[in-house]
Structures are given as C-alpha cells and as structure tokens.
Amino acid sequence: MSGRRVGFCLSDKKRRRMNLDAFAHFCAVHGVEVVEIDLTQPLIPQGPFSVIVHKLSDLIVEAEHDSQSQQLLANFQSYVSTHPDTILLDPLPAMSQLLDRFASYRIMSKLHNSLRDWRICSPPYLEVQTDSDLISINQTVTAQDLSFPLICKTRVAHGSVSHEMSLIFSASSLVDVRPPCVLQSFVNHGAVLHKVFVIGDKHFCVERPSLKNFPSGPCDRKTIFFNSHHVSKPESSSDLTALDEQMPCLPPPSSQAVAALVRELRVQLGMALFGVDVIINIHTHTLTVIDINIFPGYEGVPQFFSSLLGHIKSVLDTQMSAGPRGPCAGL
Numbered sequence: 517m518s519g520r521r522v523g524f525c526l527s528d529k530k531r532r533r534m535n536l537d538a539f540a541h542f543c544a545v546h547g548v549e550v551v552e553i554d555l556t557q558p559l560i561p562q563g564p565f566s567v568i569v570h571k572l573s574d575l576i577v578e579a580e581h582d583s584q585s586q587q588l589l590a591n592f593q594s595y596v597s598t599h600p601d602t603i604l605l606d607p608l609p610a611m612s613q614l615l616d617r618f619a620s621y622r623i624m625s626k627l628h629n630s631l632r633d634w635r636i637c638s639p640p641y642l643e644v645q646t647d648s649d650l651i652s653i654n655q656t657v658t659a660q661d662l663s664f665p666l667i668c669k670t671r672v673a674h675g676s677v678s679h680e681m682s683l684i685f686s687a688s689s690l691v692d693v694r695p696p697c698v699l700q701s702f703v704n705h706g707a708v709l710h711k712v713f714v715i716g717d718k719h720f721c722v723e724r725p726s727l728k729n730f731p732s733g734p735c736d737r738k739t740i741f742f743n744s745h746h747v748s749k750p751e752s753s754s755d756l757t758a759l760d761e762q763m764p765c766l767p768p769p770s771s772q773a774v775a776a777l778v779r780e781l782r783v784q785l786g787m788a789l790f791g792v793d794v795i796i797n798i799h800t801h802t803l804t805v806i807d808i809n810i811f812p813g814y815e816g817v818p819q820f821f822s823s824l825l826g827h828i829k830s831v832l833d834t835q836m837s838a839g840p841r842g843p844c845a846g847l
C-alpha cells in the first residue's frame with residue numbers, strides 16, 4: 517500500500533504508552549508511513565495524510581479553559597474540514613461525546629432496550645450538575661431507584677482528574693459529593709472487570725482486577741476515595757480489590773452478547789477505537805456496562821498493532837472503492 521501516510525496526534529504519554537515508534541516500524545514493513553503530527557506547527561506542510569489517528573481528549577478538555585489549546589484545536593479542525601479525503605480515527609464529535617459522562621451514560625442507559633434480548637444493562641445513575649442539586653439529592657437518589665453503595669465519578673470522563681472517584685455508603689455521606697459528577701449504583705461483581713477493547717470490526721476481551729463486593733444497601737461506613745487507575749490495571753492489588761469472602765467463580769460474559777454489544781456501540785458511537793468496561797452482576801449474572809473509553813491502552817491485546825493497521829487499510833480500501841467524497845469518518 518505505497519504512498520499511504522498515516523498521521524498520529526497523541527499526547528507524549530499516549531505516544532509512549534502505545535509505543536508509537538514500534539508501531540511506525542511495524543507499518544513501514546507493510547509499506548505504510550507513520551508520521552507524528554506537531555500541532556504547534558502548520559499542518560499543511562506536514563501533510564498530506566490518508567488517515568489521521570488521534571487522541572485529542574486532553575486537548576479538547578484543556579480547550580474548555582485555555583486559549584492556546586483552543587487555537588491548537590481550531591487549527592486541527594480547520595485542517596480536517598479543508599481536507600475531506602483525510603479519514604479521521606475517530607471523528608471529533610464522536611470522541612467529544614465520550615469526554616462527558618453525562619453523554620456517555622445516556623448512551624449506556626439506552627443499551628437496556630436495544631440489547632434487551634442479550635440481558636445487557638448499565639447501572640441506574642444520576643447526573644449531579646450543581647451544588648443546588650445536592651439539596652434534594654437524597655430524595656432524588658430514591659426516586660431514581662439508585663441503591664447504596666453509590667460510586668461517584670466526575671462528569672469529565674478523561675484526563676487525570678477523571679479517575680478520582682468515591683464509594684458512598686449512606687445518605688448521610690452524600691455531603692461528600694462534589695458536582696458536576698455522576699452517582700451510579702454500585703453492582704457487586706466479584707472483583708473481576710472485563711475490558712472489551714474495540715479496533716474497527718475486531719474486539720478483544722481482557723480480564724482485569726476490580727473493586728470487591730460490598731454489602732448491599734445503606735451502611736454506616738465512611739466514604740472511600742480512590743483512583744480507578746489503582747483498581748483495574750493489570751497489576752492492581754489492594755484491600756479494595758481483594759474479596760472479603762470466597763465466592764463461586766462467575767461465568768465470563770457470553771462472547772455472542774459481547775459481540776452484540778460491540779456492534780450496537782459501533783453504530784451508536786460512530787467510532788472505531790474505544791474500550792467498554794463490563795462486569796457480571798453476581799446475583800443476576802447480567803452483563804453490566806459501567807464505562808466507555810476513548811482510544812484506551814489496549815494492554816493485554818497482543819494483536820493491537822496488526823488490528824490497527826488492518827483497520828487503517830480497510831478504511832482506505834473502502835474510500836478507494838467509493839472514490840473521493842466529502843468529509844470522511846473513519847468508521
């Protein structure tokens with residue numbers, strides 16, 4: 517596939533985490549040139565690009581309050597809009613919806629209906645927008661059928677702040693809620709998380725440590741504050757992830773149900789590179805979706821490089837057979 521230049525726009529952290537240098541070598545062997553895009557420089561001289569793979573989540577979040585980030589993002593958006601034949605993985609509007617847990621949790625809550633046959637759901641949750649929402653929050657928790665413990669997550673879904681969470685065990689501890697955030701019913705799942713990593717029409721399931729079970733219902737226990745990156749990384753191990761009592765092993769999620777979930781989310785999100793966090797309810801064995809991530813780490817997926825290059829080739833082949841057209845989404 518000669519003459520194909522794939523631009524990458526990643527933070528330094530993400531570039532190191534995905535080992536972009538190694539991916540560039542892998543692609544070069546297969547006749548694809550990988551180019552790192554410098555957003556601080558004019559983009560046109562750096563192009564042209566057949567595909568741009570990016571994770572601009574940090575920049576989009578920073579652009580909310582930083583003029584320099586706003587300018588960098590505007591430059592990128594201007595380049596993309598004036599180069600409709602450059603395929604974006606993934607489209608910025610699709611990515612932006614997953615930066616906001618209010619938006620991503622609305623998508624998750626619809627899965628209950630669209631995937632009813634597969635008994636897939638997501639936990640009841642509550643959007644807490646402002647401090648004034650806290651005045652009636654106890655009544656709202658009850659009215660929205662949430663059950664203690666509750667897990668409290670920031671509205672912002674990506675970036676270092678987004679992983680600071682808390683477990684709230686009773687109404688009296690709702691004073692620990694810091695809006696804007698979501699409150700989600702905690703679902704006992706035996707301290708096992710199933711990460712579903714999606715790359716185009718492929719997906720890979722990876723088991724990870726997870727929060728242990730807690731007694732259902734309100735209890736007089738102090739709020740637990742934790743960072744999710746200390747709970748569900750491959751090496752995570754703490755009092756929070758060690759079960760207090762033995763329990764029978766749960767069956768893994770059905771591969772057909774996971775495939776149905778991925779198919780539905782690919783359509784709902786209009787994205788190719790995302791992760792879905794799934795747990796199995798220990799009481800109902802229901803497949804429960806608790807989180808969706810933009811361009812995750814794909815740790816534990818040895819096929820990541822070949823799958824990503826395969827997807828890049830497939831979207832280019834599709835574009836080639838369709839001929840030049842307007843703004844392209846990298847679906």
Ligand SMILES: Nc1ncnc2c1ncn2[C@@H]1O[C@H](COP(=O)(O)OP(=O)(O)OP(=O)(O)O)[C@@H](O)[C@H]1O
Binds near residue numbers: 678679703727745
């Ligand atoms: N509703 C829930 N019920 C039970 N456990 C939960 C629930 N929500 C989150 N958790 C636990 O908290 C961990 C972090 O939650 P979540 O994935 O929403 O955070 P995150 O910061 O978006 O994580 P990441 O971005 O690393 O995927 C999960 O891996 C799981 O162990």
Ligand SMILES: O=P(O)(O)O[C@H]1[C@H](O)[C@H](O)[C@H](OP(=O)(O)O)[C@@H](OP(=O)(O)O)[C@@H]1O
Binds near residue numbers: 674811814
């Ligand atoms: O934009 P951020 O840093 O929040 O993206 C995170 C993402 O939310 C997930 O935490 C990823 O972890 P996995 O879901 O386990 O892949 C992180 O990937 P990692 O390679 O940095 O652990 C992203 O950074």
Ligand SMILES: [Mg+2]
Binds near residue numbers: 807808809
């Ligand atoms: Mg998660």
